[in-house]
Amino acid sequence: MLSFILRRLLLAVPTLAGVLVVTFLLLFIAPGDPVMEMVGERADSTTVAQLRHQLHLDESRPRQFAAYAGGVLRGDLGTSFITGRPIARDVAQRFPKTLELAGAAMLLAAVLGISVGVITAARPNGWLDRLTLAVTYLGISFPVYWVGLILILVFAMMLHWLPPSGSGGIAFLILPACALGTRSIAFLARMTRSSMLDVLGSDYVRTARAKGLTRRAVLTRHALRNALIPVITVLGLDFGSYLTGSILTETVFSWPGLGRYVVNAISRRDLPAIQGSILFLSVVFVIVNLVTDLVYAGVDPRVELVAAAK
Amino acid sequence: MTLRHLRTLAPSLVIPFWFITVPLLGACRGGEPTPQRHTFIDSRDRYDPRSLDPALSTDVPTGRAVSYIFDGLTRFTVNANLAPALAERWDVSRDGKTYTFHLRPGVTFHDGRPLHAAQVVHSFERVLDPRTKGGRGWPLYPIAGARDFAARAAASIRGLRALDDSTVRITLDTALAIFPKLLAMPVASIVPDSVATAFGEHPVGTGPWRFVSWRHDDYLRLARNPAYWGGAPKLDSLEIRIVPEPSTSVAEFEAGNVDLLYVPEAETDQWEHTDDKKALLVSAPALRLWYVAINCTRGPLRDPRVRQALNYAVDVKTILDRLVGGRGSLAAGVIPPSLDGADTTRRPYGYNPARAKALLAAAGYPNGFAIQLWVGQDETFQRVSQSLQGYLAAVGIRVSLVQRDNSSAREAARHGDTDLILKDWYADYPDAEDFLNPLLVGANRGVGGNVSFYDNPAVDQLVSRARTTADSTQRATLYTRADSIAFGDAPLIYLFFYNELYAVQPWVAGFQAPQIFNGQRFLDVTLSGVAAPDSAARDSAGAHPSPRRP
Numbered sequence: 095m096l097s098f099i100l101r102r103l104l105l106a107v108p109t110l111a112g113v114l115v116v117t118f119l120l121l122f123i124a125p126g127d128p129v130m131e132m133v134g135e136r137a138d139s140t141t142v143a144q145l146r147h148q149l150h151l152d153e154s155r156p157r158q159f160a161a162y163a164g165g166v167l168r169g170d171l172g173t174s175f176i177t178g179r180p181i182a183r184d185v186a187q188r189f190p191k192t193l194e195l196a197g198a199a200m201l202l203a204a205v206l207g208i209s210v211g212v213i214t215a216a217r218p219n220g221w222l223d224r225l226t227l228a229v230t231y232l233g234i235s236f237p238v239y240w241v242g243l244i245l246i247l248v249f250a251m252m253l254h255w256l257p258p259s260g261s262g263g264i265a266f267l268i269l270p271a272c273a274l275g276t277r278s279i280a281f282l283a284r285m286t287r288s289s290m291l292d293v294l295g296s297d298y299v300r301t302a303r304a305k306g307l308t309r310r311a312v313l314t315r316h317a318l319r320n321a322l323i324p325v326i327t328v329l330g331l332d333f334g335s336y337l338t339g340s341i342l343t344e345t346v347f348s349w350p351g352l353g354r355y356v357v358n359a360i361s362r363r364d365l366p367a368i369q370g371s372i373l374f375l376s377v378v379f380v381i382v383n384l385v386t387d388l389v390y391a392g393v394d395p396r397v398e399l400v401a402a403a404k
Numbered sequence: 405m406t407l408r409h410l411r412t413l414a415p416s417l418v419i420p421f422w423f424i425t426v427p428l429l430g431a432c433r434g435g436e437p438t439p440q441r442h443t444f445i446d447s448r449d450r451y452d453p454r455s456l457d458p459a460l461s462t463d464v465p466t467g468r469a470v471s472y473i474f475d476g477l478t479r480f481t482v483n484a485n486l487a488p489a490l491a492e493r494w495d496v497s498r499d500g501k502t503y504t505f506h507l508r509p510g511v512t513f514h515d516g517r518p519l520h521a522a523q524v525v526h527s528f529e530r531v532l533d534p535r536t537k538g539g540r541g542w543p544l545y546p547i548a549g550a551r552d553f554a555a556r557a558a559a560s561i562r563g564l565r566a567l568d569d570s571t572v573r574i575t576l577d578t579a580l581a582i583f584p585k586l587l588a589m590p591v592a593s594i595v596p597d598s599v600a601t602a603f604g605e606h607p608v609g610t611g612p613w614r615f616v617s618w619r620h621d622d623y624l625r626l627a628r629n630p631a632y633w634g635g636a637p638k639l640d641s642l643e644i645r646i647v648p649e650p651s652t653s654v655a656e657f658e659a660g661n662v663d664l665l666y667v668p669e670a671e672t673d674q675w676e677h678t679d680d681k682k683a684l685l686v687s688a689p690a691l692r693l694w695y696v697a698i699n700c701t702r703g704p705l706r707d708p709r710v711r712q713a714l715n716y717a718v719d720v721k722t723i724l725d726r727l728v729g730g731r732g733s734l735a736a737g738v739i740p741p742s743l744d745g746a747d748t749t750r751r752p753y754g755y756n757p758a759r760a761k762a763l764l765a766a767a768g769y770p771n772g773f774a775i776q777l778w779v780g781q782d783e784t785f786q787r788v789s790q791s792l793q794g795y796l797a798a799v800g801i802r803v804s805l806v807q808r809d810n811s812s813a814r815e816a817a818r819h820g821d822t823d824l825i826l827k828d829w830y831a832d833y834p835d836a837e838d839f840l841n842p843l844l845v846g847a848n849r850g851v852g853g854n855v856s857f858y859d860n861p862a863v864d865q866l867v868s869r870a871r872t873t874a875d876s877t878q879r880a881t882l883y884t885r886a887d888s889i890a891f892g893d894a895p896l897i898y899l900f901f902y903n904e905l906y907a908v909q910p911w912v913a914g915f916q917a918p919q920i921f922n923g924q925r926f927l928d929v930t931l932s933g934v935a936a937p938d939s940a941a942r943d944s945a946g947a948h949p950s951p952r953r954p
Contacts, residue, residue, distance in 0.1 A: 124812075125808070125811075125812040125815055125816065126809070126811035126812045126815055127811070127815050129539070130811070130814060130815055130818065130851070131811055132462065132537075132539040133462060133539035133540065133851075134462035134463060134539070134540065135814075135829070135830075135842075135853060136542065136832070136842045136848075136852060136853045137539065137540075137542065137851050137852065138542055138545075138851065138852060139850070139851055139852075140551075140554075140555070141539055141540075141541055141542070141554075142539075142851055144534055144554075144555070145537065145539055148534060148537060149537075175537075176454055177454055177455050177460075177604070178455060178457070178460065178537065178604060179455075179602075179604070179605070184620070187619075187620060188620070188621070243651060243652075246652065246655045247655070250655060250659055251655055251658055251659055254659070257659070257661065258652060258655040258656050258659050258661065259647065259652045259655070259656060260622065260623075260645065260656075260661075261619075261622055345648045345649050346649050346652055347652070348621075348622070348645070348646065348647045348648060348649070348652055350619060350620060350621035350622035350646075351621075354621050354648065355620075355621065358451055358452070358621075361809060361810065361811060362811065363811050
């Protein structure tokens with residue numbers, strides 16, 4: 095297991111190197127100039143030239159890349175052109191908020207989505223199943239920002255139960271987590287349902303029933319565990335994508351997470367901030383995928399952790 | 405400065421659903437809770453300030469925040485007049501080149517250090533020092549030797565000297581009547597003589613508000629400076645919330661969680677036609693021009709008749725009323741009507757498509773031509789650009805819209821790659837010079853702000869004469885003439901001067917809408933009928949922790 099983890103982490107190195115190169119190249123192909131963003135609407139060409147020189151933007155690209163990659167290898171993500179603050183600290187300040195939101199959304203999705211899936215699979219084509227099908231269909235289709243605004247409208251403005259936006263205690267977390275989690279809840283519910291139905295029709299379930307186990311025991315002990323394998327994949331992927339920034343949710347709910355940080359960095363062409371945060375997010379994604387694989391192994395005894403097979 | 409910055413990419417993605425949701429949000433009212441707090445909460449900023457270091461203030465949220473914490477030698481009032489600040493008074497030499505500023509006695513920084521003249525010298529050196537990487541040295545360039553210092557060709561600024569503890573003498577290269585106004589810009593704020601490396605995170609100034617805490621992309625908290633030389637603010641504390649999505653700020657306002665709101669343009673009608681909402685509105689003409697920069701060096705646009713035709717082809721009044729909620733007054737020049745030099749008798753081009761067609765025919769384009777109109781990601785701008793496309797099509801000009809993010813659009817315009825670009829200009833200081841010089845003077849083509857690439861020596865000369873003219877009446881006359889000449893040459897499609905529209909909670913007293921972005925510092929604002937202690941529901945160390953020191 096340990097060697098599996100180590101190998102996977104080693105394999106992540108070329109992935110991250112690739113991310114580094116691609117981000118760097120993309121930023122130079124894309125139009126826009128960080129210095130223009132720094133100086134604002136009115137400036138003079140001397141200042142612009144001076145800043146370009148100071149920020150080493152007038153050097154050749156391979157040299158700029160070497161300097162940047164060197165910094166990264168030394169563990170230095172650099173300093174923002176726009177704010178003058180170290181990128182690592184900016185990312186470290188925002189990541190806990192992103193983690194909080196992503197975690198809450200995922201928890202909600204896992205608990206609600208899987209429960210609903212199991213319940214509806216227990217009585218397929220019943221009225222509850224049909225209703226859930228319709229609701230989850232909507233849940234998957236509605237864009238997250240629209241769901242967010244509707245949640246604000248209903249729970250903050252009409253009912254005054256929760257604050258419309260901002261961050262703070264648990265009350266501030268509920269609406270954004272619901273908005274962000276809606277799609278996952280709906281998707282997981284459908285996924286769990288169909289996966290459960292597959293499993294429930296299989297031979298070993300029939301055997302379990304035949305040997306006299308209760309319906310409940312069959313559902314939870316035999317069927318659910320096997321049905322969860324594809325569900326975990328989805329959970330892992332969704333969690334990874336939530337952790338790498340939920341820009342729209344963060345924007346609608348004024349949530350101070352990484353997604354807004356990345357978008358602001360991009361819109362101001364803050365090159366070190368873009369590169370640093372993308373690199374960080376890639377690391378997060380790699381780790382989440384690794385953890386997902388480990389969880390697989392825990393759930394499904396047939397899965398062997400052989401790095402070469404991956 | 406630009407308000408384009410106020411909108412980041414994400415809110416523009418939200419827009420299509422905004423129209424559906426906003427009326428719903430608007431439908432929900434009643435039961436307005438009274439606030440349980442002593443903190444005034446502002447929701448205007450759409451993105452985090454760049455820094456709280458004055459040397460880095462190149463955008464509106466930064467400049468505003470800096471103006472709460474710091475003072476300059478001079479300042480702007482809420483009505484955009486110049487007033488003394490840390491300089492109690494100043495003398496100008498007869499040749500207009502030497503300014504002697506007399507500092508206000510007894511002023512201290514938030515950490516207790518007294519203000520003295522050497523700090524003024526240090527503050528300005530800091531702004532100009534390339535190592536600061538602020539990028540906004542130009543307001544101080546008129547000082548003799550400032551450019552040399554900025555280029556590291558001199559160890560000190562020749563024209564800047566502290567004569568004694570309370571007197572600063574500034575010598576300029578040439579006379580410049582607007583110089584005291586440049587010193588009221590946030591970038592020229594006075595900072596202590598030794599500042600911590602993370603000064604932008606832990607600022608110490610002399611201003612009415614001292615720094616308490618700042619959670620990036622969330623809020624900035626300030627507390628009153630009880631020792632403020634101008635009289636302490638009446639409020640205990642001030643919170644600037646960063647709310648990126650306009651409809652969320654509306655929701656926060658309707659929930660009573662914020663005290664001040666920028667009314668989104670698309671919602672203007674709804675607010676103005678609902679009685680209880682209308683009562684909350686406060687409006688002020690902003691020193692802000694919306695215009696289309698016509699690149700005078702490209703193709704058919706080189707011909708002034710073509711540029712005039714573009715002006716006649718567009719029904720600006722309808723655009724203003726339908727798309728911008730009528731918030732503005734039509735522009736007949738670049739100088740806002742409230743500033744000296746504005747010619748209020750000059751008439752806008754007016755909507756006259758027949759005249760436009762005739763001018764195009766006279767210029768040799770009876771069948772029109774094809775052209776690009778660039779626009780950034782702001783939603784209202786995009787709608788205006790679509791409307792412009794329609795009006796120009798009606799006179800035979802085939803416009804293709806090029807929508808880009810603000811950064812790319814601005815870069816293209818500065819490089820002269822745009823035929824037309826829809827823009828706005830928001831004044832840094834209240835003077836006609838801040839419109840004429842950047843927008844129309846040849847020396848400022850490109851990065852200086854003149855993205856029309858308009859180059860008319862007659863205009864340049866008038867503006868430069870005005871800069872050195874001490875007499876304000878004469879100066880205004882020169883401004884008027886320059887504006888008038890340029891208006892005839894039509895390097896812009898003159899759209900309108902924008903009016904800011906704020907909503908203010910009924911429990912707020914003493915708020916006046918500022919005419920310049922850093923004119924309102926909340927000194928006289930109070931929250932009435934608020935008795936309960938601060939609930940401090942939102943996290944952090946509560947509303948009044950002790951100030952952090954660098």
